[in-house]
Amino acid sequence: MSTPVAAPIWILAAPFSGASWLAGCLGRHPGLFATPELNLFLAPTVGELLDIFDIGQGAHAHGLLRALAELEFGNQSDAAIACAREWLEQRIDLPTGQVALHLAARAAPRRLVVPDSESPLRPMDLQRLSEQIPDVSIVHLVRHPWEQGCLLAAWARERLFVPQDYKDHAFRPPQVEPQIPWLRSNTNIERLLQRLPAGQHRRLRDEDLSEPSAQSLADLCRWLDLQNDETTLRSMSDPHEWTFAGYGPGTAPYGLEPEVLEPFSDEDLRLAALTTLSGPMPWQAEPEGLDAQVVHLAQRYGYA
Structure with missing residues (x-):
């Protein structure tokens, strides 16, 4: 008799909110297997997903290819990436949620963990997640929206292309406005969670992960019914030894959020640490402060 596979754990977060970092921490737990971002729910089937990947020049596929290469073919070499791509091309009619469940079965007995800062921007993606993996x-x-905003804005300064989801189109030309994806993502996540049983989800503040006591990680492990002894928690505090830490092979180097791949300057980090919900935001060309909806939601999350 086969052992039942535990439902995957999905880390849902706004862009630049630490999803990849938390995945790296959880990926160091002996009972968990964390992947890069998979972007599975951009489409309902694998064939449609591959079409979207091709239109977007392929980078959105890197996390899925790296995860599939590691779990299905044993490594993340360019050859294994090619095999992973072929594996997907042979299953174009497969629902994308079934790919996640296949990865969960390959990772067993470790429980699959997936970071996701893309699906929260789009309610349809979250709906596919909840429909295809109902016990997730x-x-x-x-x-904090100030810290998230400072980091996103610092990253965007060095980019020729910035996603339209990150811009305020009331300006000509449109300007990067981090609080738009922050509010949209967290609002969409909350709407999803309202439809799920209370025991199926948990909120965690990224700032609490840096506490020396590691209490937030211990609480998360207890919620997931995982061991949380001091040795295990100590190993989870540094995700640099995670299987997917850093860049992947040449044919699939990405799959993680930029904040864990490209270091910020000391000045950017200093500014991000000066959190406040009032006053002008440093990234705004015409300082207006945070939107009232952002402030209200941030206060509900315990920020001041």
Whole structure:
């Protein structure tokens, strides 16, 4: 008789809120297997997903290819990436949620963990997640909108292309406005969680993960019914030894959020640490402060 496979754990967060970092921490737990971002729910089937990946020049596929290469073919070499791509091309009619469940079965007895800062921007993606994996456990990860905004804006300064979801189109030309994806993502996540049983989801603040006591990680492990002894928690505090830490092979180097791949300057980090919900935001060309909806939601998350 085969052992039942535990439902995957999905880390849902706004962009630049620490989803990849938390995945790296959880990926160091002996009972968990954390992947890069998979972007599975951009489409209902694998064939449609591959079409979207091709239109977007392929980078959105890297996390899925790296995870599939590691779990199905044993490594993340360019050859294994090619095999992973072929594996997907042979299953174009497969629902994308079934790919996640296949990865969960390959990771067993370790429980699959998936970071996701893309699906929260789109309610349809979240709906596919909840419909195709109805027993999924969700960690709603939040970060102070000032810190998230400073980091996103610093990253965007060095980019020729910035996603339209990150811009305020009331300006000509449109300007990067981090609080738009922050509010949209967290609002969409909350709407999803309202439809799920209370025991199926948990909110976690990114800032609490840096506490020396590691209490937030211990509480999360207890919620997931995992061991949380001091040695295990100590190993989880540094995700640099995680299987997917850093860049992947040349044919699939990405799959993690930029904040864990590209270091910020000391000045950017200093500014991000000066959190406040009032006054002008440093990234705004015409300082207006945070939107009232952002302030209200941030206060509900315990930020001041």
